[in-house]
Amino acid sequence: MTSQTINGTLCRFTLLLFMFALFAPSASIAKKTKIFGLEMNVIDRCWRWNPEWRRNRPQLATCSVGFAGKMTNNIGRDLVHYKVTDPSDNPLDPKPGTLRYGATMIKQKVWITFKKDMKIKLEKPLLISSFTAIDGRGTNVHIAGNACLLIFKATNIIIHGLHIHHCHPQEPSSVMGPEQQVIPLGHVDGDAIRLVTASKVWLDHNTLYECQDGLLDVTRGSTDVTVSNNWFREQDKVMLLGHDDGYLRDKNMKVTVVYNHFGPNCNQRMPRIRHGYAHVANNLYQGWMQYAIGGSECPKVKSEANLFIAPKSGKKEVTWRKGNDQNEGSWKFYSVRDSFENGASFTQSELGRLKPNYTTDQIFEVADAKSVRPLTKAAGALKCTKTSRC
Numbered sequence: 001m002t003s004q005t006i007n008g009t010l011c012r013f014t015l016l017l018f019m020f021a022l023f024a025p026s027a028s029i030a031k032k033t034k035i036f037g038l039e040m041n042v043i044d045r046c047w048r049w050n051p052e053w054r055r056n057r058p059q060l061a062t063c064s065v066g067f068a069g070k071m072t073n074n075i076g077r078d079l080v081h082y083k084v085t086d087p088s089d090n091p092l093d094p095k096p097g098t099l100r101y102g103a104t105m106i107k108q109k110v111w112i113t114f115k116k117d118m119k120i121k122l123e124k125p126l127l128i129s130s131f132t133a134i135d136g137r138g139t140n141v142h143i144a145g146n147a148c149l150l151i152f153k154a155t156n157i158i159i160h161g162l163h164i165h166h167c168h169p170q171e172p173s174s175v176m177g178p179e180q181q182v183i184p185l186g187h188v189d190g191d192a193i194r195l196v197t198a199s200k201v202w203l204d205h206n207t208l209y210e211c212q213d214g215l216l217d218v219t220r221g222s223t224d225v226t227v228s229n230n231w232f233r234e235q236d237k238v239m240l241l242g243h244d245d246g247y248l249r250d251k252n253m254k255v256t257v258v259y260n261h262f263g264p265n266c267n268q269r270m271p272r273i274r275h276g277y278a279h280v281a282n283n284l285y286q287g288w289m290q291y292a293i294g295g296s297e298c299p300k301v302k303s304e305a306n307l308f309i310a311p312k313s314g315k316k317e318v319t320w321r322k323g324n325d326q327n328e329g330s331w332k333f334y335s336v337r338d339s340f341e342n343g344a345s346f347t348q349s350e351l352g353r354l355k356p357n358y359t360t361d362q363i364f365e366v367a368d369a370k371s372v373r374p375l376t377k378a379a380g381a382l383k384c385t386k387t388s389r390c
C-alpha cells in the first residue's frame with residue numbers, strides 16, 4: 001500500500017466517522033453495523049442502515065467495492081430518473097414505461113426503478129446502455145421465462161435487486177440497443193446476465209437461478225466487474241469468467257466476487273475462470289457437485305476468507321483444473337484464511353499471495369471467514385417493506 005493509498009483511506013474513514021457523528025450522535029459505529037442484530041458487510045453498511053434510503057437511491061452508487069470501483073459515473077446532476085410502469089416488452093419498438101425503453105432509449109445517465117412488483121417476460125435479450133442503473137429495491141421484480149440481460153460493449157452499469165431465472169437461449173434476431181440503435185444479435189445462450197466486451201459493471205443483491213446455460217458469463221475482454229451479495233442457486237454452470245481458451249484478451253480481465261451465497265444445488269463454476277484474475281472473498285459455498293472454483297489457461301485466483309461447506313457425500317475438493325494445466329506456474333490458485341467444513345479441501349498451486357492491488361476506490365477489508373454466514377445472510381434480492389429498511 002502506498003502512503004497515498006493510506007492517506008486516501010484515512011480520509012475516507014475520517015469522513016465516514018464525521019458522517020456517523022452527524023447523523024447518529026448516540027450510536028456507535030459498532031451498533032450501527034448491527035441493526036436488528038444483523039451484521040452488515042461493507043457494501044450494505046453504506047446504505048442499508050438508513051431508513052430514508054428511498055429519498056436518495058443514487059447514493060447506492062457510492063457503495064461498491066472491488067474491481068468495479070465506485071459507480072459515481074452513474075450519478076450526478078444530469079441523471080434521469082425513470083420508472084418502469086409496464087411489464088410488457090417490444091424488442092424493436094420499446095414503449096415508454098417499459099424496462100427496455102429505459103435501458104435503451106434514454107441518451108443520458110439513467111436510474112431505473114419499478115412502480116410496483118412485476119414479472120417481465122422479455123421477448124428478446126435486453127441490451128443495456130452504458131451509464132444505466134437498474135434498481136429493484138422496494139419492489140419484487142422477476143425477469144423470467146424467456147430472454148434475459150445482455151451487456152454488450154457497454155460500461156458503467158449497476159444491476160441491483162432483481163430476480164432473474166428460467167432464462168432460455170435465443171435465436172439470432174435484431175433488438176433495440178443503446179443510443180436508439182437497432183443491433184443485430186447472433187444466437188444468445190440462456191444466461192441470466194451475460195457481459196460481452198463490457199467494463200465497470202456492478203452486480204449486487206440479485207437472485208439468480210435455473211437458467212438453461214449459466215447464471216453469469218463475463219466474456220470477450222470484459223473487465224472491472226464486481227459481483228457482490230448475489231444469491232446463486234439451483235444451477236449446473238454458475239459463473240463463467242473468460243470466453244474460451246483461445247481468447248487472449250481475457251488475460252486482462254479482473255473480477256471481484258464477494259459476499260455471494262452459492263447454493264443449494266449448484267454443480268460447478270463458482271466461478272470457472274480462464275486467463276484473467278479473480279479475487280474471490282467472503283463467499284458462502286453451500287456445497288457443490290463437481291467443484292466450486294476451477295479454471296484453465298493460466299487463471300489466477302485469490303480465494304480469501306470464504307466458507308466452503310463440502311457436500312455430505314461426493315467431492316470434497318473445492319478446486320478443479322483442466323487436464324492440460326497440471327504444470328506448475330500456469331495455474332495460480334491461492335487460498336488465504338479460507339474456512340473448510342465437512343472435510344472440504346483446497347489444492348493450491350504453490351505458495352503465494354497474488355494481491356489484487358486495489359486502488360483507493362476499490363479496496364475493502366476482507367472479513368474473517370467466521371463472519372461469512374452473517375455477512376452473506378441477506379444475499380440475493382432484498383425484501384424491503386414500504387415503510388422500513390431493507
Ligand SMILES: *[C@@H]1O[C@H](CO)[C@@H](O)[C@H](O)[C@H]1NC(C)=O
Nearest residue numbers: 254277278300354355356357
Ligand atoms: C499486483 O502487483 C504485483 C507486483 O507488481 C504483481 O506481481 C501482481 O500480478 C499484481 N496483481 C494483479 C492482480 O495484477
